[in-house]
Every structure is written in structure tokens, then in C-alpha cells.
Amino acid sequence: xxxxxxxxxxxxxxxxxxxxxxxxxxxxxxxxxxxxxxxxxxxxxxxxxxxxxxxxxxxxxxxxxxxxxxxxxxxxxxxxxxxxxxxxxxxxxxxxxxxxxxxxxxxxxxxxxxxxxxxxxxxxxxxxxxxxxxxxxxxxxxxxxxxxxxxxxxxxxxxxxxxxxxxxxxxxxxxxxxxxxxxxxxxxxxxxxxxxxxxxxxxxxxxxxxxxxxxxxxxxxxxxxxxxxxxxxxxxxxxxxxxxxxxxxxxxxxxxxxxxxxxxxxxxxxxxxxxxxxxxxxxxxxxxxxxxxxxxxxxxxxxxxxxxxxxxxxxxxxxxxxxxxxxxxxxxxxxxxxxxxxxxxxxxxxxxxxxxxxxxxxxxxxxxxxxxxxxxxxxxxxxxxxxxxxxxxxxxxxxxxxxxxxxxxxxxxxxxxxxxxxxxxxxxxxxxxxxxxxxxxxxxxxxxxxxxxxxxxxxxxxxxxxxxxxxxxxxxxxxxxxxxxxxxxxxxxxxxxxxxxxxxxxxxxxxxxxxxxxxxxxxxxxxxxxxxxxxxxxxxx
Numbered sequence: 001x002x003x004x005x006x007x008x009x010x011x012x013x014x015x016x017x018x019x020x021x022x023x024x025x026x027x028x029x030x031x032x033x034x035x036x037x038x039x040x041x042x043x044x045x046x047x048x049x050x051x052x053x054x055x056x057x058x059x060x061x062x063x064x065x066x067x068x069x070x071x072x073x074x075x076x077x078x079x080x081x082x083x084x085x086x087x088x089x090x091x092x093x094x095x096x097x098x099x100x101x102x103x104x105x106x107x108x109x110x111x112x113x114x115x116x117x118x119x120x121x122x123x124x125x126x127x128x129x130x131x132x133x134x135x136x137x138x139x140x141x142x143x144x145x146x147x148x149x150x151x152x153x154x155x156x157x158x159x160x161x162x163x164x165x166x167x168x169x170x171x172x173x174x175x176x177x178x179x180x181x182x183x184x185x186x187x188x189x190x191x192x193x194x195x196x197x198x199x200x201x202x203x204x205x206x207x208x209x210x211x212x213x214x215x216x217x218x219x220x221x222x223x224x225x226x227x228x229x230x231x232x233x234x235x236x237x238x239x240x241x242x243x244x245x246x247x248x249x250x251x252x253x254x255x256x257x258x259x260x261x262x263x264x265x266x267x268x269x270x271x272x273x274x275x276x277x278x279x280x281x282x283x284x285x286x287x288x289x290x291x292x293x294x295x296x297x298x299x300x301x302x303x304x305x306x307x308x309x310x311x312x313x314x315x316x317x318x319x320x321x322x323x324x325x326x327x328x329x330x331x332x333x334x335x336x337x338x339x340x341x342x343x344x345x346x347x348x349x350x351x352x353x354x355x356x357x358x359x360x361x362x363x364x365x366x367x368x369x370x371x372x373x374x375x376x377x378x379x380x381x382x383x384x385x386x387x388x389x390x391x392x393x394x395x396x397x398x399x400x401x402x403x404x405x406x407x408x409x410x411x412x413x414x415x416x417x418x419x420x421x422x423x424x425x426x427x428x429x430x431x432x433x434x435x436x437x438x439x440x441x442x443x444x445x446x447x448x449x450x451x452x453x454x455x456x457x458x459x460x461x462x463x464x465x466x467x468x469x470x471x472x473x474x475x476x477x478x479x480x481x482x483x484x485x486x487x488x489x490x491x492x493x494x495x496x497x498x499x500x501x502x503x504x505x506x507x508x509x510x511x512x513x514x515x516x517x518x519x520x521x522x523x524x525x526x527x528x529x530x531x532x533x534x535x536x537x538x539x540x541x
Contacts, residue, residue, distance in 0.1 A: 015083045
């Protein structure tokens with residue numbers, strides 16, 4: 001009903017604008033000016049309505065967004081053009097010997113009527129916007145309560161990894177020595193040189209940082225104070241994401257150096273710290289955090305792939321517990337909950353209060369930064385016509401539900417989840433495909449995790465028997481309860497033996513078994529490669 005009233009008011013207001021201005025144009029004595037001035041009068045609303053039509057056309061025909069307001073905007077534009085043409089014709093038309101009809105129109109009443117129509121339309125729009133903003137506030141309270149309830153429980157400060165991470169990040173921040181390192185993954189070189197002086201110096205000076213990162217990763221919980229805030233500061237958050245990834249890179253650099261010097265157990269400890277760190281930072285309250293956590297997890301698997309061939313004693317694997325970290329799906333689910341609460345704050349742009357940390361405790365305080373922003377005509381127009389908070393919540397909750405299910409079971413559901421047809425709005429429809437693609441990335445890394453878990457079991461088998469097994473089933477039940485399931489097809493992982501390499505693999509996103517060929521441009525398999533080791537290189541405890 002409100003949209004209908006807004007349509008009628010906009011149409012009447014645009015006609016009154018034309019009538020009020022052409023009443024002045026008709027009084028212009030120079031006849032040759034009347035036509036171009038009348039055209040200018042008509043064109044002014046056409047620009048605004050034309051932009052509306054153009055935006056609606058893009059939403060309908062290119063982005064496939066519903067509601068796209070195409071019919072609504074086109075009918076408004078056509079109605080305006082028909083009425084404006086009639087008004088101008090009547091205003092500038094004249095009988096022989098008589099002044100133009102518009103010259104007899106009373107300008108003041110027309111102007112007052114036009115201003116009244118503007119005021120009424122503005123009030124309708126603001127009332128509709130207020131309802132949306134109030135809905136956002138209500139939803140935000142509900143989502144915020146759920147998010148805070150699902151944060152990791154902390155029994156004491158001594159069990160919270162966050163302060164240790166913050167100290168480690170601070171030590172790495174603005175470190176000039178790191179800029180001299182050329183070894184991967186922090187440098188630009190493709191080949192690792194264990195004797196590079198810059199690497200040796202940097203790792204020596206960052207020994208305490210590495211120790212802090214290992215200690216943090218070993219703690220049972222991680223909760224950063226800023227994650228309790230209602231409205232995360234994105235500008236402050238982005239550098240933190242870089243610091244988290246950089247810290248993981250330092251651990252990988254250290255692992256490579258230890259492998260080169262025959263210290264496999266230290267490299268395994270670094271890999272375990274990276275994998276644990278991925279869960280701790282990935283569950284923070286933004287989707288970007290989850291994606292960084294996923295990338296850190298992939299780096300941890302890569303570190304394991306480098307370290308496992310160097311393992312010579314089962315004791316070197318004692319600190320590795322791949323079954324303990326929370327699943328990536330659970331981590332992703334928590335990040336989506338945080339994304340909900342941030343999105344609603346961004347949506348409504350009207351928080352009455354927020355949580356801040358005072359003396360180590362969370363307290364509610366008034367927040368005046370956003371109360372006055374986003375309340376203007378443009379912000380109200382976008383919220384009313386292009387945004388839908390309920391569709392946004394429905395979308396993210398659907399993604400949260402499927403995030404903890406095996407990918408092969410929900411892959412076919414993802415198009416239905418993100419292709420929201422009715423009431424999706426611009427923001428939701430643009431966000432949905434990106435989330436859907438993120439699930440593909442999540443499944444790839446989960447496949448890498450399954451391959452890594454199997455590779456560790458194969459390494460233990462090698463240490464006990466002097467060789468790798470020929471079949472993954474040989475690992476059951478002494479080394480694995482069951483062969484891990486490929487998240488892309490629901491079948492057990494595969495094993496390929498080629499040129500002295502044991503390749504554990506998943507079929508990958510294309511679902512095609514390529515026999516353990518590494519994925520390139522979306523084609524191929526997700527693989528984890530183990531090199532064969534001579535029998536004398538292995539020993540039992």
C-alpha cells in the first residue's frame with residue numbers, strides 16, 4: 001500500500017512541478033524561449049526517473065534481482081511523460097490574439113501544491129524507511145544475542161589465546177627485517193634457500209614471536225575484545241587480517257628452515273600451530289575472517305606436506321592432533337553469524353547503543369556516530385527500494401544451516417539458496433553468489449584437511465612398517481577408524497602411486513576422478529603428495 005501511495009504522490013508531484021514552472025515559462029515575452037525552457041522543465045524529472053528505470057532494468061535483465069521495480073519505474077516514467085506533455089501543450093498553446101493559457105495559471109497555489117506533494121512523499125518514504133530501520137534494530141538484538149551466546153567460552157584470561165596473538169602481531173608489525181627475506185612464503189622467490197642470511201636473521205630475532213604463536217595456538221579458546229562490538233570497524237579490521245595471515249606465513253617459513261636442518265618435530269609443531277590458528281582467527285565476526293582462516297588452514301596443510309617426508313620417528317608426530325580442531329564448517333557458521341550482526345548494523349545504520357570493553361568487561365554504551373548518518377533522502381530511498389533485511393537474514397541463516405553439512409549433500413541446494421526470487425533486494429542478491437563461491441573454496445580446503453589426516457596416518461604406517469601402504473583401506477582400523485570421505489562426491493578418498501610418490505586425492509569441484517592430477521583452473525583433483533623414504537630413514541621409538 002505504501003508503495004502505491006508513493007507512486008501516486010511521485011506522479012502528482014512531477015506533474016505539479018511541470019505545471020508550476022511552465023506557468024512561469026508561459027509568461028516569458030520572448031516566444032522563441034518558451035519551447036526550450038519548457039523542454040528543460042520536462043527533462044529535469046526525466047533524469048531522476050530515468051536513473052530509476054535504468055537501475056531497475058539492470059536489476060531485472062542483468063542481475064536477475066527480484067523485486068527489480070522495473071514495471072513500477074517504467075509506468076511512473078510513462079505516466080509522467082504523458083501528463084507532462086499534456087500540461088505543456090495546454091500551457092504554451094494559445095488562441096489567436098490571446099496569451100498562452102499557462103500565463104493565466106496561478107503560480108503560487110501551484111508551487112504550494114508541488115511543495116506539499118514533495119513533503120507528503122518525503123514523509124511516506126521516511127516512514128517506510130523508519131519501519132525498515134526499526135526492523136533492523138529488532139533483528140540486530142536477536143542476532144547479537146545468538147552471536148554472543150555462541151562465542152567461545154573463556155574460563156580465565158590464562159586460557160584465552162587472543163592476548164598472545166595480539167602481542168605476536170605487534171612484534172611482527174612494521175618489522176623491517178622481514179622485507180629483506182626472499183624465501184617463500186613471505187618473500188618473492190619461488191625456491192627456498194635455507195642458508196639465506198636474511199631468513200636466518202629474521203627467524204632468530206622473531207624466536208619469541210614464534211613461541212607466542214605456538215603458545216596461543218595451544219590454548220583452548222580465543223576471543224578478541226573487539227569481536228564483542230556491535231559495529232566492527234572495517235578499516236581497522238583489514239590490517240588485522242593481513243597480520244593474521246602474515247603470522248601464519250612466519251610459522252611456515254620457520255617450518256621450512258627446520259626441515260632443512262633436520263628438525264622435523266619442530267616443523268610439525270609449526271604446522272599444528274598454523275592449523276589451530278586457522279580456527280581461532282577464522283571464527284571472528286566477519287566473512288573476511290573466515291576466508292582468511294580457510295587460507296591459513298590451506299597453508300597448514302601445505303606445511304604438513306613439506307614436513308611429513310622428513311619425519312623419522314613416531315615421537316615427532318606426538319604433538320599433531322588433526323582430529324581435534326573444530327571443523328571448517330563450524331568455523332564458517334560462526335563467521336556467518338557475525339556477518340549477520342554486522343550487516344544489520346550496516347543495513348539500518350541506526351544503532352542506539354553498542355558493546356564496548358571497559359576495564360576488561362563488556363558494557364552497553366550510547367553510540368552517536370551512526371544515528372544521524374544514512375538518514376537522508378538517498379539513504380532512505382536505497383533502503384526502501386533496494387534492501388530487504390528479512391531476506392538478508394534468511395539468506396545467511398540458510399547458508400549457516402548448509403555450512404555444517406557435507407558439501408556433496410548441499411552443493412545442488414546452493415543455487416536455490418542464493419537465487420532468492422521474491423523480496424531479495426539488491427544487497428542480498430549481490431552477496432549471495434559470493435557466499436556460494438566461498439562454499440566451493442571451503443570444500444576444497446576441507447578436502448585438503450581430509451587428505452592431510454590420511455597422510456599423517458600413512459606416515460605413521462610408514463614408520464611402523466618401513467613403507468607406505470598400497471591401499472588406503474590398509475590404514476583401517478589401526479591408523480584410521482575409516483578412510484575419510486571426499487567432500488565433493490561422498491566417496492572415500494583415493495590413492496595414486498606414481499614415480500615414487502603416494503598421492504592422496506579428492507576428485508575436486510568438477511567431480512571427475514583425474515587419477516591424482518593436481519588441480520589447475522578448476523580442473524583436476526585436490527591432492528596431498530607424500531614422497532617415498534628409504535627404509536633406513538625410518539625408525540621406531
